[in-house]
Amino acid sequence: DTEVTQTPKHLVMGMTNKKSLKCEQHMGHRAMYWYKQKAKKPPELMFVYSYEKLSINESVPSRFSPECPNSSLLNLHLHALQPEDSALYLCASSLDGTSSYEQYFGPGTRLTVT
Amino acid sequence: GENVGLHLPTLSVQEGDNSIINCAYSNSASDYFIWYKQESGKGPQFIIDIRSNMDKRQGQRVTVLLNKTVKHLSLQIAATQPGDSAVYFCAETYSSASKIIFGSGTRLSIRP
Numbered sequence: 001d002t003e004v005t006q007t008p009k010h011l012v013m014g015m016t017n018k019k020s021l022k023c024e025q026h027m028g029h030r031a032m033y034w035y036k037q038k039a040k041k042p043p044e045l046m047f048v049y050s051y052e053k054l055s056i057n058e059s060v061p062s063r064f065s066p067e068c069p070n071s072s073l074l075n076l077h078l079h080a081l082q083p084e085d086s087a088l089y090l091c092a093s094s095l096d097g098t099s100s101y102e103q104y105f106g107p108g109t110r111l112t113v114t
Numbered sequence: 115g116e117n118v119g120l121h122l123p124t125l126s127v128q129e130g131d132n133s134i135i136n137c138a139y140s141n142s143a144s145d146y147f148i149w150y151k152q153e154s155g156k157g158p159q160f161i162i163d164i165r166s167n168m169d170k171r172q173g174q175r176v177t178v179l180l181n182k183t184v185k186h187l188s189l190q191i192a193a194t195q196p197g198d199s200a201v202y203f204c205a206e207t208y209s210s211a212s213k214i215i216f217g218s219g220t221r222l223s224i225r226p
Contacts, residue, residue: 004157031212033213040219041218041219042203042216042217042218042219043158043203043216044216045213048212048213050212055212056212056213090157090158092157097212098209098210098211098212100207100211100212100213100214101146101148101163101207101211101214102160102163103160103214104160105150105157105158105159106157107155107156107157108156108157
């Protein structure tokens, strides 16, 4: 199984809502990533978890809160987002934190903030 | 800064022709390069990679060329098919790095 799954596929939320994005992989990977991708732009790294510990936070605003409950799951908790946060949110995984070159991506969650 | 960019944002090719997508990188420390394909509504999909100790690597219908002298990377797709329509990103990283850096992307469209 070389699949990374993400739910939901689409999400519309208001600026006062709290929602969560979920990502799951069963490849035994120990590094997981969150990216944000705006239209016609490359993915921008947000967070990296390695062995369930946050190893990289690319100066992401605190309204985005990542969580890695176990080695297979990665969540992104959203609160008080802004319309400019509307984007495709991609999750990826790799064998471990030193194998970032071999990342497997999920299909993404298309987020719209109204 | 450490940045990977692309020469052309869009590329249109005739079906059956070969496609060449270019990428420039600026970080001399990068020693691993990857090409991703991203179709509409999907996440990036790994196509092919190359290490800095190589200058050419071939896959199925794809070839990646690396010119370290001018910090240039290219992806060649042979006999382009409609299913090749996508945005192509190059990415760079270095050994033991915890992240990869994406280039700006090229949209490839196929003319029938």
